[in-house]
Amino acid sequence: MPRSPKGRARATVERLAAEYPGTAAELCELRFENPFQLLVATILSAQTTDVRVNMVTPRLFAAYPDAKSLAAAELGAVEEIIRSTGFFRAKARSLVGMARALFERFDGEVPSAMEDLVTIPGVGRKTANVVRSVAFGLPGFAVDTHVGRLCRRLGLTEATDPDRVEADVNRLVPPPEWGALSLRLILHGRRVCTARAPRCDRCVLADFCPSAFTIGAVAAGARRRSGRASGPAGSTQSSSGSARRQRPTIAPGDGDGIEASSLEDASKG
Ligand code: SF4
Numbered sequence: 001m002p003r004s005p006k007g008r009a010r011a012t013v014e015r016l017a018a019e020y021p022g023t024a025a026e027l028c029e030l031r032f033e034n035p036f037q038l039l040v041a042t043i044l045s046a047q048t049t050d051v052r053v054n055m056v057t058p059r060l061f062a063a064y065p066d067a068k069s070l071a072a073a074e075l076g077a078v079e080e081i082i083r084s085t086g087f088f089r090a091k092a093r094s095l096v097g098m099a100r101a102l103f104e105r106f107d108g109e110v111p112s113a114m115e116d117l118v119t120i121p122g123v124g125r126k127t128a129n130v131v132r133s134v135a136f137g138l139p140g141f142a143v144d145t146h147v148g149r150l151c152r153r154l155g156l157t158e159a160t161d162p163d164r165v166e167a168d169v170n171r172l173v174p175p176p177e178w179g180a181l182s183l184r185l186i187l188h189g190r191r192v193c194t195a196r197a198p199r200c201d202r203c204v205l206a207d208f209c210p211s212a213f214t215i216g217a218v219a220a221g222a223r224r225r226s227g228r229a230s231g232p233a234g235s236t237q238s239s240s241g242s243a244r245r246q247r248p249t250i251a252p253g254d255g256d257g258i259e260a261s262s263l264e265d266a267s268k269g
Helices: 005-019 035-044 050-063 067-071 075-085 088-105 125-135 145-153 162-172 175-191 216-226 261-265
Strands: none
Touching: 005 162, 005 175, 035 050, 035 088, 035 125, 050 075, 067 088, 075 088, 125 162, 125 175, 145 162, 145 175, 162 175
16 A cells, blocks of 8 residues: 555545546536636636536626626626625626736736736636646646645645645646546545545545544444544554554535635735
């Protein structure tokens, strides 16, 4: 079993690729036809589901098919279309501000360089990495709440700051894998390695994951079956007898569907 972070990273890439096959564009659950539409959809996806975003974008894209039309939009009209995605006033400001920036500084096109993307209202590193990897096929490791949680549980990082998680994983994984790995971690985080009740018994990473069977109901059940008193997760002994390293079961910022970075980005511009 891989014991180093690099070895665990390599095994994670291989196992999740087999579990969730496809390119970054195929794995992305947001519906879009071009980089502009993906950027709009990604900004809208903060603190809501991709399903909800996909319900509002057809009407939004029909009303505002490009940066020029969205740049000239009435805020209230945009708010009305996107209201059901939540935080609609901040998101509408971000969308119109983003479109104006594209129109005024990038000839109406979505740039692909990170240093350009992060200057756009509503766009932080997470959104920029989604656009780079999914729309352009470029390296980009987007860190949302699921990605951060799984990377910590898998021992690929100890960081809670998304930028530091991204930097740590980028050192362990080859750039061509970044985009698809991020999307696969999101899928695995939604379906298997959930925040409070990870299903380690059906996880393809369980044989090398340092957190396997140490979190939530799975850990409680294992303790009951073994007759051990309940204690802090992560404090169990490994089979070799060496104490496993303590790590938080629910790190700060963890929680399904909670991702505030895009809304924080909304304050730009
Ligand atoms: S073994 Fe458990 S904690 Fe580790 S990645 Fe899988 S579900 Fe998550």
